[in-house]
Amino acid sequence: MVPTTSLLLLLGLALLAPGLSAEQCVLTGRWINDLGSNMTIGAVNSNGEFTGTYHTAVTATTKEIKVSPLRGNQHSVNQKSQPTFGFTVKWSFSDSTTVFTGQCFMDEHGQEVLKTMWLLRSHEDSIGDDWKATR
Numbered sequence: 001m002v003p004t005t006s007l008l009l010l011l012g013l014a015l016l017a018p019g020l021s022a023e024q025c026v027l028t029g030r031w032i033n034d035l036g037s038n039m040t041i042g043a044v045n046s047n048g049e050f051t052g053t054y055h056t057a058v059t060a061t062t063k064e065i066k067v068s069p070l071r072g073n074q075h076s077v078n079q080k081s082q083p084t085f086g087f088t089v090k091w092s093f094s095d096s097t098t099v100f101t102g103q104c105f106m107d108e109h110g111q112e113v114l115k116t117m118w119l120l121r122s123h124e125d126s127i128g129d130d131w132k133a134t135r
Helices: 127-132
Strands: 007-011 029-033 038-041 049-055 068-074 084-090 097-106 112-121
Touching: 038 068, 049 084
Parallel strands: none
Antiparallel strands: 007 029, 007 112, 029 038, 038 049, 049 068, 068 084, 084 097, 097 112
């Protein structure tokens, strides 16, 4: 879905919960990456779980790109001000799934930045084609 190995996501809308320090990185909000893909992450619950949507701007398919659901987890922000997280996107327009893992950082300008890595698994009809199914 995204042809880079490192995905830099920049915060589109700064949504800090009341009472949180400006030095605390918060996943909740709308994020846009350097390729124009965007995602929205809802509130992170007390167990670190969250849901949201992902709309990719980059794909290898000729099908219409649709907004796709995501589900994830982060480590408690009470323990770390720059939490690690992971989420899975179930693509609504293909038979593939992508998992992302990363960390939320505060940069030198006080802006929240997500640094992630991803793996995409495509559907294959035979075990002989398994070698080309994961990118």
